Amino acid sequence: xxxxxxxxxxxxxxxxxxxxxxxxxxxGLKALDYQICHSGSxxxxxxxxxxxxxxxxxxKLFDEGVFVNPVTSPAVPQNHAMLRISLxxxxxxxxxLHALKVFKNLRTLKx
Numbered sequence: 001x002x003x004x005x006x007x008x009x010x011x012x013x014x015x016x017x018x019x020x021x022x023x024x025x026x027x028g029l030k031a032l033d034y035q036i037c038h039s040g041s042x043x044x045x046x047x048x049x050x051x052x053x054x055x056x057x058x059x060k061l062f063d064e065g066v067f068v069n070p071v072t073s074p075a076v077p078q079n080h081a082m083l084r085i086s087l088x089x090x091x092x093x094x095x096x097l098h099a100l101k102v103f104k105n106l107r108t109l110k111x
Contacts, residue, residue: 018042018089021096025087028100032107044085045071054081057106064102 008015019040026038035047048054051072058070061083069084076082 014089018087021089021091022087024093025085025096025100028096029103032100032104034103034107042087044087046083046085048081048083049079051078051081054083057083060106061102064105066099066102 019042022038022040022042022044026036026044029036029044029046037045037047046068048057048070054070054072058068061068069086070081071084072081
């Protein structure tokens with residue numbers, strides 16, 4: 001834990017890059033008309049509604065190399081399932097654009 005705090009102190013550019021990545025990705029999801037919750041942190045919550053939709057979206061994203069965490073009942077109320085997207089400072093723009101492309105394709109799927 002102490003080593004992590006030393007890195008945060010000595011390398012503030014990592015935190016800056018992380019927050020920049022999260023903002024870029026959240027803005028991209030909003031442009032695709034996804035319902036998200038983003039408070040400026042490295043985590044973005046994307047509302048899915050039904051649990052089966054969240055699990056199907058998780059699987060499609062995973063198959064395309066995009067890892068997110070599905071959040072379902074009892075962690076959230078029934079019919080309020082979501083995807084938890086966690087960004088990192090080490091994600092580069094190419095990775096983020098790929099993930100947004102996968103989310104765009106997911107958005108246009110005919111379920």
